Amino acid sequence: xxxxxxxxxxxxxxxxxxxxxxxxRVWYDDxxxxxxxxxxxxxxxxxxxxxxLLRAFDLPLVFPEINSLQTAVRKVxxxxxxxxxDFGYSPDICGYVKADIxxxxxxxxxxxxxIPRPKIAVLTNACNTYIKWAEIWERMYGVPVCVLDVxxxxxxxPLPGRGDRDFENDRTYVAAQLRELxxxxxxxxxxxxxxxxxxxxxxxANRMNRGWNRVLELNRSRPSLFNALSDGTIYLGxxxxxxxxxxxxxxxxxxxxxxxxxxxxxxxxxxxxxxxxVFVGVxxxxxxxxxxxxxxxxxxxxxxxxxxxxxSGGSNLGFQYxxxxxxxxxxxxxxxxVRDSMDSMFFPTNALARMVDEYDVDGVVFxxxxxxxxxxxxxxxNRRALMERRDVPSLFIESDMMDRRVVSEAQLKNRxxxxxxxxxxxxxxxxARHG
Amino acid sequence: xxxxxxxxxxxxxxxxxxxxxxxxxEDTRFPxxxxxxxxxxxxxxxxxxxxxxxxxxxxxxxxxxxxxxPIHAAQADSRFGSYLCSIxxxxxxxxxxxxxxxxxxxxxxxxxxxxxxxxxxxxNVRYPCQILYLPQNAGSPSAPEYLRxxxxxxxxxxxxxSGTRVEDxxxxxxxxxxxxxxxxxxxLYTLKRESPWLVGAHEAYALLAVGGLIPREEHNALLAAVxxxxxxxxxxxxxxxxxxxxxxxxxxxxxDLIRSIGRSCYVVxxxxxxxxxxxxxxxxxxxxxxxxxxxxxxxxxxxxxxxHDARKPKERxxxxxxxxxxxxxxxxxxxxxxxxxxxxQVAYVHALDAARVPHFVTEFEExxxxxxxxxxxxxxxxxxxxxx
Numbered sequence: 001x002x003x004x005x006x007x008x009x010x011x012x013x014x015x016x017x018x019x020x021x022x023x024x025r026v027w028y029d030d031x032x033x034x035x036x037x038x039x040x041x042x043x044x045x046x047x048x049x050x051x052x053l054l055r056a057f058d059l060p061l062v063f064p065e066i067n068s069l070q071t072a073v074r075k076v077x078x079x080x081x082x083x084x085x086d087f088g089y090s091p092d093i094c095g096y097v098k099a100d101i102x103x104x105x106x107x108x109x110x111x112x113x114x115i116p117r118p119k120i121a122v123l124t125n126a127c128n129t130y131i132k133w134a135e136i137w138e139r140m141y142g143v144p145v146c147v148l149d150v151x152x153x154x155x156x157x158p159l160p161g162r163g164d165r166d167f168e169n170d171r172t173y174v175a176a177q178l179r180e181l182x183x184x185x186x187x188x189x190x191x192x193x194x195x196x197x198x199x200x201x202x203x204x205a206n207r208m209n210r211g212w213n214r215v216l217e218l219n220r221s222r223p224s225l226f227n228a229l230s231d232g233t234i235y236l237g238x239x240x241x242x243x244x245x246x247x248x249x250x251x252x253x254x255x256x257x258x259x260x261x262x263x264x265x266x267x268x269x270x271x272x273x274x275x276x277x278v279f280v281g282v283x284x285x286x287x288x289x290x291x292x293x294x295x296x297x298x299x300x301x302x303x304x305x306x307x308x309x310x311x312s313g314g315s316n317l318g319f320q321y322x323x324x325x326x327x328x329x330x331x332x333x334x335x336x337x338v339r340d341s342m343d344s345m346f347f348p349t350n351a352l353a354r355m356v357d358e359y360d361v362d363g364v365v366f367x368x369x370x371x372x373x374x375x376x377x378x379x380x381x382n383r384r385a386l387m388e389r390r391d392v393p394s395l396f397i398e399s400d401m402m403d404r405r406v407v408s409e410a411q412l413k414n415r416x417x418x419x420x421x422x423x424x425x426x427x428x429x430x431x432a433r434h435g
Numbered sequence: 436x437x438x439x440x441x442x443x444x445x446x447x448x449x450x451x452x453x454x455x456x457x458x459x460x461e462d463t464r465f466p467x468x469x470x471x472x473x474x475x476x477x478x479x480x481x482x483x484x485x486x487x488x489x490x491x492x493x494x495x496x497x498x499x500x501x502x503x504x505p506i507h508a509a510q511a512d513s514r515f516g517s518y519l520c521s522i523x524x525x526x527x528x529x530x531x532x533x534x535x536x537x538x539x540x541x542x543x544x545x546x547x548x549x550x551x552x553x554x555x556x557x558x559n560v561r562y563p564c565q566i567l568y569l570p571q572n573a574g575s576p577s578a579p580e581y582l583r584x585x586x587x588x589x590x591x592x593x594x595x596x597s598g599t600r601v602e603d604x605x606x607x608x609x610x611x612x613x614x615x616x617x618x619x620x621x622x623l624y625t626l627k628r629e630s631p632w633l634v635g636a637h638e639a640y641a642l643l644a645v646g647g648l649i650p651r652e653e654h655n656a657l658l659a660a661v662x663x664x665x666x667x668x669x670x671x672x673x674x675x676x677x678x679x680x681x682x683x684x685x686x687x688x689x690x691d692l693i694r695s696i697g698r699s700c701y702v703v704x705x706x707x708x709x710x711x712x713x714x715x716x717x718x719x720x721x722x723x724x725x726x727x728x729x730x731x732x733x734x735x736x737x738x739x740x741x742x743h744d745a746r747k748p749k750e751r752x753x754x755x756x757x758x759x760x761x762x763x764x765x766x767x768x769x770x771x772x773x774x775x776x777x778x779x780q781v782a783y784v785h786a787l788d789a790a791r792v793p794h795f796v797t798e799f800e801e802x803x804x805x806x807x808x809x810x811x812x813x814x815x816x817x818x819x820x821x822x823x
Contacts, residue, residue: 377547
């Protein structure tokens, strides 16, 4: 291990978390200012946000998914959920949707600031709830709702790529829709599309994508460098909110630097890493910190997750846009990124098995939630399929990302404690067997 | 296939025909699928809502509508978590319990649970399982060409399963068969609308739904035989309110629930199995049959909560359906845990309130067995309207 000056260590270790929090404050301050000045925003989602393109029209970006999860982290989600349910929305539908509806009815007021009203909604079909959600804004505000069809994988198996007839059919369609969207954006903003500005933002996204891909790779280190659940969620926030922005690119450059530094100096996210875990699903935001502690108290850390995969908007792939052919390349990146996001929910078995091997994993935690059927429907079956491939302990715990009425802290703790006991017991048996 | 899959209705009087249809619909052993397989045929199961059955039909395969069943999902339960609608579980149970043996399964991203089905089935059965993407950017000028490409992909998958080429000529013939089916179903719905006392809600439902279980030629023969018998039925109009049932696009309410509703209301229009009636007029039999099918999906189609088309705002479509059917009230239902249904329910209710259309809001599940409470609530609703 290198012995570096203590000051350097305190400056670089934890820098990404501090800087992430700062960027978040700046982002919400900017949104609050836009709301107060009556400027409209582009409402977008994490899977296919098209931040690279929307920045070229100077549209502030509002991610309702991120706003909603913030209400849960800040422990006020129940107020928002109750308001939406009083309006008629069922307890059985997505909590993110309901928190946003209540926020809209409060004129955009959220604990982190105020969000502007939409000027346009841009979304993909990566999640069907995106579409139903945007239809609500369409009714509330009469704004254009641009649904981009981005077809995903049709079945498990080899992925078609360039030159394949079906892939080309998809790519042509996505590119055509982007051109249609650009025309709508010109109309909505009164701004003429400038391809050079798009090039500039694609370039920033390229840096961010490279960085994100490298950060994920670096966490194969032992000890692992960051917790995919707690730290990873901060990185995800920046990857979405600052996609295509120079600040986002710089953030990921520095994040890579921090992680490489930690790796070189043998600094892990836990002092005593005893258990390397993979998390499958969406975190439990109503008890976010406590939920992570249930695992860290046992020396368990999440070295990777499907969340870092699907909620990074495709950045995880490290895809590099061809700046000489920006629109076609943006279409290809969008198609590949969104398809990959969907694969993490529908066809993840092979990738999870690879993750278990590459990250030297001791256990896999499946966390289906009431609010999100996209990520949760197939988890029990995925668990079964993964267990057939790899002899690795797994835990299946249900709760929610928003609704504390279905989050039973004591029950979760019991199950998690038992999970660690079973891992320990397996270790003892294995150790006895090997003498 | 020369043998009839559903001979039970033939040679019987009207009540006998309707009884045979109801029996077939409630038979969770799915005898018609079994007979098809025993005769050496192959089956393509397709999940709700809409599927271009013509492509499968042209290959000589049986398109089978996978729409769940009122069965206990003993094996499927372990493949799913909680908080899910019943139809995804019971549909998989049909496969795992081998009640229906398919050769290809296709689902659609109609909702977040349904899209998962292709992956879950694919991990549990040996035949191919696929997702067919239907446009959600329906107004895009490039959507028809894209969908044509997607249908062409499906054609190649079907060819692989059937071992035969699906030529354009065969596709044109199939479109003709399905156009006849669409015409007959329109006639059934015209009868429901104009003379609802001649056909009970559950009877009309059974006549529609058996179409998903048998070859379309047999369904055409059945409808062609029944429609004149219904028109001559010795029945008189009664003093019942005319309602539209909205919310049956995917998971289906139990037939006894539909029967219960029919006891107090005339269901003059509905969205039961709307995918079977998705295309509302004939598909042209032109040079490019796949292209015509794709254009028909986008341009000659009805609406549902699971398709986004800015040209067809769903509340307006519901109000038009009510007006077109001369209905005075609506039953706005949703299957339990059905996210698109429950979300749309809110928009429908607000639109109906604004238009001052009385409405009854409810939830259902395919394996419900008691309806007394719902029946009492519905009767109270009806009485309020009748004596208002």
